[in-house]
Amino acid sequence: METQFLHTxxxxxxxxxxxxxxxxLNITPAAVAQQIRTLEREIGATLIARVGxxxxxxxxxxxxxxxxxxxxxxVADLRSVANESGVSGELRLGxxxxxxxxxxxxxxxxxxxxxxxxxxxxxxxxxxxxYRDVEAGDLDAAVVLQAPFPLPKTCEWQLLxxxxxxxxxxxxxxxxxPHDLLASEPLIRYDRNQWGxxxxxxxxxxxxxxxxxxxxxxxxxxIAVMVDRGLGVSLVPDWAQPWPEGLxxxxxxxxxxxxxxxxGIVWSRSSVRVRLVTVLLQEGRKAMASASSPAR
Numbered sequence: 001m002e003t004q005f006l007h008t009x010x011x012x013x014x015x016x017x018x019x020x021x022x023x024x025l026n027i028t029p030a031a032v033a034q035q036i037r038t039l040e041r042e043i044g045a046t047l048i049a050r051v052g053x054x055x056x057x058x059x060x061x062x063x064x065x066x067x068x069x070x071x072x073x074x075v076a077d078l079r080s081v082a083n084e085s086g087v088s089g090e091l092r093l094g095x096x097x098x099x100x101x102x103x104x105x106x107x108x109x110x111x112x113x114x115x116x117x118x119x120x121x122x123x124x125x126x127x128x129x130x131y132r133d134v135e136a137g138d139l140d141a142a143v144v145l146q147a148p149f150p151l152p153k154t155c156e157w158q159l160l161x162x163x164x165x166x167x168x169x170x171x172x173x174x175x176x177x178p179h180d181l182l183a184s185e186p187l188i189r190y191d192r193n194q195w196g197x198x199x200x201x202x203x204x205x206x207x208x209x210x211x212x213x214x215x216x217x218x219x220x221x222x223i224a225v226m227v228d229r230g231l232g233v234s235l236v237p238d239w240a241q242p243w244p245e246g247l248x249x250x251x252x253x254x255x256x257x258x259x260x261x262x263x264g265i266v267w268s269r270s271s272v273r274v275r276l277v278t279v280l281l282q283e284g285r286k287a288m289a290s291a292s293s294p295a296r
Contacts, residue, residue, distance in 0.1 A: 002035075002038075002039075003071070003072060003075055004035070005035045005036070005039040005042075006039065006071065006072055007025075008025060008035045008039075009035075009036060009039055009047060009048070009061070009068060010065065010068055010072070011024055011025060012048060012055060013048075013057045013061065013065055016054065016055060016056065017054070018032045018033055018036075018050075018055060036048050043060075045058075045060035046058050046060060046061075047060060047061035073090055073092070089117075089118065089273060089275075089276055090118075090120070090121055090273075090276075091118060091119070091120045091140055091141070091273055091277070091279075091280065092121045092138070092139045092141075092273070093120055093121065093123070093139065093140065093141055093142065093143070094122070094123045094124075094130035094134065094139045094141070094142030094143070094144070095122055095123070095125075095130075095142065095143045095144075096124075096125065096126060096127045096130065096142075096143065096144050096263075097219075098237075098239050098240070098263070099143040099144070099240075099263055100122070100124055100143075101221075101242065102240030102241060102242065103143065103160065103161060103240050103263065103284075103287070104122075104143055106287045106291065107283050107284045107287045110287055111279060111280065114279075114283065115279055118276060123139060123142075125142075126194070127142075127144035127145040127195065128147075128195075130142035130144050131144060131147055131155075134155060134266050134267065134268050135155055137268060137270070137271070139268075140268060140271045140274075140276065140277055141265055141266065141267035141268070141271075141277050141280055142265070143160070143263065143264070143265055143284075144265075145195050145196065145261060145262065145263055146159070146195075146263070146264060147195075147266075151266065154269055154270055155268055155269065156266070156267055157264050157266045157267075158264050158265050158284070158285075159262055159264040160264045160265060160288045161240065161262070161263045161264075162260040162261070162262050162263075163196075163237035163238045163239055163240075163260055163261040163262070163263065164237070164238055164253070164260045165199065165203055165235055165236065165238070165254055165258045165259075165260070165261075166235075166237075166238045166251040166252060166253060166254065167181055167234070167235055167251070167254065168227050168233060168236055168250075168251060168252075169185075169227065169233045169250055170228065170233075170248065170249060171248045171249060173185075173233070173250070174250040174252070177255075178252045178253070179255060181233045181252070182211055182233065182235060183210070183211065185232055185233045186212050186213075186214035186231065186232035186233070187211035187212060187213050187214060187233060187234065187235070188214060188215045188216075188217075188223050188226050188227060188231060188232045188233065188234040189215065189216040189217075189234070189235075190218070190234065190235065190236050190237075191216055191217055191218035192216070193218070194218050195261070196236070196237045196261045197218070199237075199259050200235040200236065202259070203235065203256075203258045204235065206256075207256055214231065214232045220236055220237075220239050221244050223236060224244055225244055225247065227247075228244075228247040228248060228249055237260070237261035238251055239261075265280060265281060267280075267281075
């Protein structure tokens with residue numbers, strides 16, 4: 001069976017259109033249709049239902065769709081394992097929301113420049129879910145917050161960045177005491193269901209601060225915009241840029257010690273793509289070192 005035909009089938013299924021698949025694969029729609037027909041003859045079942053210009057995956061096609069993805073990934077693994085002279089293959093990577101928009105693009109830019117034969121599948125998600133995916137072997141690695149629980153022996157974790165808690169306030173309040181702001185101004189609270197939000201809550205409790213709560217949400221960029229609009233102040237990790245443009249805010253350090261939010265990479269030591277994970281770790285360290293270096 002030609003694995004390229006499986007790739008064509010997956011592309012059609014994902015995009016719901018022969019024409020869209022043709023554009024992505026850089027072949028003609030007629031070639032896409034021919035490859036699908038050939039695959040259907042080899043499988044012995046109709047995989048794609050055609051109604052006018054639209055297509056949909058049949059019940060038979062749905063049954064083999066995930067296995068087709070797994071098969072292509074295994075083929076990529078074979079190529080990576082066999083090719084000891086270079087680094088290639090597909091890395092299955094998870095990323096929490098903060099890392100996805102902030103740190104990860106710089107890391108990936110370094111990876112693809114140095115190792116252009118690496119492909120990366122990225123699954124966005126919350127850290128707690130991504131840890132489970134790595135442990136289960138569904139992901140090779142993930143850029144996540146440090147877990148508040150011990151990792152299983154099959155997994156390892158490397159620190160990339162520490163983010164201390166800061167008080168986020170409008171610039172007009174820059175001269176005020178951070179604790180006074182937290183106690184007297186409306187608080188836009190970072191969601192306590194998230195690990196970073198729990199650290200902020202622990203700080204408030206440890207210092208006897210009872211805030212005037214106004215909103216609670218798990219979206220740091222949205223919190224920054226709300227503070228800029230004068231809706232209150234917030235106690236959040238000093239997360240990596242980019243931030244929303246046009247905001248006039250200050251980030252005030254806390255007067256008392258606090259536990260920083262830590263972001264790093266968790267990975268499975270049993271992954272067959274450990275060489276790709278090693279590249280990720282290597283380029284992650286370089287990207288963070290470059291970001292922390294003072295400008296000349």
